[in-house]
Amino acid sequence: MATVEPKLILLFSGKRKSGKDYVTDLIHQRLGPDVCCIVRLSGPLKQQYAQDHGLDLGELMGPGEYKEKYRADMIQWGENQREKDPGFFCRLAIKGAQQLIWIVSDARRLSDLQWFWREYPSQSRCIRVEASEETRRERGWEFTAGIDDAESECGLDQGVNFDWIIKNDGDGSQLEEQLATGLLSIAKEKAKEN
């Protein structure tokens, strides 16, 4: 099926365990699956990596510990692909998207954002999800040299003017309010436009 031209692309980034998946799942629920879809740039990467290495794709896609054993190697594997073709995973991840709003849950590098800015200049918006180190630790994060200080985690620490910064500390009790007044109302307006 051909990819539908989107009206809005919400590009999320954030550190490990900041809650990118949690926040994007919440937005997906609020807008509904007819209006929006979640696009994971790591989806096609993990799919191919799981196939090549005989791994459990469901576990690689989920929030648990399993994927952490393979993270460093997956990053390396993905970077080899990106060196040849920086838009490789972006193109695969959006393929066949039918909804008018795309929620990209895991932008990590300037090259990811540049690809969307180039292909969809008027629709792309950047959002940072932030949580304190204390909160991230409570969610299972532990600093790992070679991962938390590398491009995969730090590539968007500078050089991006975020359209929204979402604070997702603790149980995220301020989440609903932050989303309702900004991003969700704009997304709902876009979805109504013809």
Ligand SMILES: Nc1ncnc2c1ncn2[C@@H]1O[C@H](COP(=O)(O)OP(=O)(O)OP(=O)(O)O)[C@@H](O)[C@H]1O
């Ligand atoms: N506001 C919240 N309330 C309760 N639990 C949360 C909240 N935000 C995140 N979590 C939980 O914290 C864990 C990490 O969140 P999530 O998987 O969304 O982070 P992530 O940024 O996608 O992490 P990673 O990139 O490391 O996979 C998950 O178990 C998730 O359910």
Ligand SMILES: C[C@@](O)(CCOP(=O)(O)O)CC(=O)O
């Ligand atoms: C390999 C990688 O895609 C893993 C992402 O996993 P997750 O979004 O943290 O579940 C990170 C990367 O692309 O550098």
